[in-house]
Amino acid sequence: MNLIAKLPALASIIYKNSFKDSTEIEDINPCRDWSYNFARMLGFDNPQFADLLRLYLTIHSDHEGGNVSAHTTHLVGSALTDPYLSLAAGLNGLAGPLHGLANQEVLLxxxxxxxxxxxxxSEEQIKEFVKETLKTTKNFKKWVT
Structure with a gap:
């Protein structure tokens, strides 16, 4: 739990050090939600970015054990190993092209x-781009009219 609690601050420091030439992060505002605070720690003060981050984190937090990393974490943890080792095992599962590559493909x-x-x-341009992407993706052709 301690490791998980420190991840947002650690990720923010790494991000700001890599892309903003800074390691200073904002203090947590207890009156705001997790996504708002994480966006501020990353150095973004745009409410739309906080909303987008909230959506992204919600989508990616709903894994419930059915994917490689969550399953691996649960499996290694079931042997009563150290929680840090279970988390490390799960993170290693993200390296496979069938799991971790999904995030990379979305970014591309x-x-x-x-x-x-x-x-x-514009919203219309993005809708058209989505339709074209789906038309050229074999598994999605049947859903696009």
Whole structure:
């Protein structure tokens, strides 16, 4: 639990050190939610970014043990091993191209959207880009009209 509690601050320091030439992070505001505070720790003060981060974190937190990393963490933990070792085992499961690559593919797709439309893409342009992506993806052709 201690390790998990420290992850947002650690991730924020790494991010700010890598991309913002700083290691200072904002204090947690107990009147705001986790996503708002994490966005501020990362150095973003935009409410839309906090909302997007909230959505992203919600989607990615709903794993419940059915994927490689969650299953591995549960499996290693079931042997009553140290929680830190269980977490490390689960994180190693993210390295496989069938699990961790999904996040990477989403980021690459978002870069394609930005390259195509820039920073000011309209809602209609994004909808069209999504439709075109789905049309060219074999498994999704049947759902796109």
């Amino acid at each position: 797709w978002l870069q394609q959207v930005q390259n195509e439309y820039g920073d000011d893409a």
